[in-house]
Amino acid sequence: MKNASEPAIGKSTFFGLGSFQFLSFMRRGIFYSFMYIYLFSLLGNVTTTAGLGTFTMLASAVGQNLLWGRISDRYRLRSKLIVVGTLIAGFAYVIVFLVHRSLLDAGRNVDAGLAIVFGLSLLEFFWSMSDLGWAALLTDITITRTRGGLVGAFNFLASVGRMSGVLIAGFLYSGGAGFEDGTIFYVVVVMLFISTSIMWQASKSIEKQTRQTLNPQRERQKAELKSDRKKTVKFSNEKTLFWFLVSLTIVVLGAASINQIFLFFLQLEEGLAASDMEVSLIVAAWTVGGMIASVAFGKLSDRIGRIKVILGGLILTAIIPLLYGFVPNVGLMAIIYGLNGLSFMTIRTVGFAFAGDIIPEHKRGRLLSRYNTVMALSWGPAGFLVGGPFADFQTEILKIPTRDAYVNAFFVSSLLVFLGIALFFVKIRREKQS
DSSP: OOOTTSOOOOHHHHHHHHHHHHHHHHHHHHHHTTHHHHHHHHHOOHHHHHHHHHHHHHHHHHHIIIIIHHHHHHHTOSHHHHHHHHHHHHHHHHHHHHHHHHHHHTTOHHHHHHHHHHHHHHHHHHHHHHHHHHHHHHHHTOOHHHHHHHHHHHHHHHHHHHHHHHHHHHHHOGGGHHHHSSHHHHHHHHHHHHHHHHHHHHHHHHHHHIIIIITTTHHHHHHHHHHHTGGGGGGOSHHHHHHHHHHHHHHHHHHHTTHHHHHHHHTOTTTTOOOHHHHHHHHHHHHHHHHHHHHHHHHHHHHHOHHHHHHHHHHHHHHGGGGGGGOOSHHHHHHHHHHHHHHHHHHHHHHHHHHHHHSOGGGHHHHHHHHHHHHGGGGTHHIIIIIHHHHHIIIIISOOOHHHHHHHHHHHHHHHHHHHHHHHIIIIIHHHHO
């Protein structure tokens, strides 16, 4: 039986939040599965193409750390930030497409690509209020002993949505036509407006629950949280969070430095020469691995502890890229990339739960913005700062064959992840045992 002070999630609330999460990641699967391939066809350079994720990440980091996190903590705005951010995104997508289309019609392909990069970056500054609001809201409505399982459940729905979106993207992309004629843009806009409506309805039940359950019993809830965290009380400070985020930064930079390169690698004629649909299936396998991790390892971390599960995910993340260059066919690549998805979503699910455990309630907005910033390094900065320049230097300066250059980038990725693991082991795992 639930403790009276536990912020239980009702069925209607879970359904609303779950539906929002499902649609959010379906949208991302539809829009971003082939966006980098499309941008590369316009810009012709790995580093410049990775600029999309780099500038959107910087805009998100600035918005969350300087503005939205502080607003969230001061006024306890969670769901309203999500609603407003998603609504703004819907209108902004339309504007970005219209500018992009006009430049294409004028024969200015490079400028059309840059319009997407900088348009989506400006959009991300405002959209980041939604990301911050979601992270803070999810931490608000969960407690330590069940957080891993509930975060895993939402991430499972996100994975199902992403996989659905990836498969849909395989049909909509059509060699770039899906972006050129606006089909993908407008499908995404419709989904954003539907998501806004769902979150608006869910926010009403969340606010009612907060007034009726959390506020009158806040002192008892704090007592329970204190009891739940006795075994990890020495972790519950910003120093622990700092070292966790530093090690996670190195890991994410290493693992994500090859995200764009991997997509290009799949379609190389001297490699797998995968078709658009085969690329879509491989990316979908990543999501299947993520689904398994979300369901299994979130709950497992509630039972055996976050640190052990995170460490297992980190080790797998370091090993997987070493295998890419030896894969002979699409089927085996799908399996291996599925394991990559399993490892990444283990880190994402359990890492978020761990951050939620050690961040004090009154600083959730500000400190979760730092966690979100680190995870956002996977959007493109890693490719822009590490993977892209390394690949371009080999192919353009050293004249190394493209396939060999990409395989070398995979090895560098693994090396960086292993460095992050070493720091995590020294600063987090050992401290826990001391």
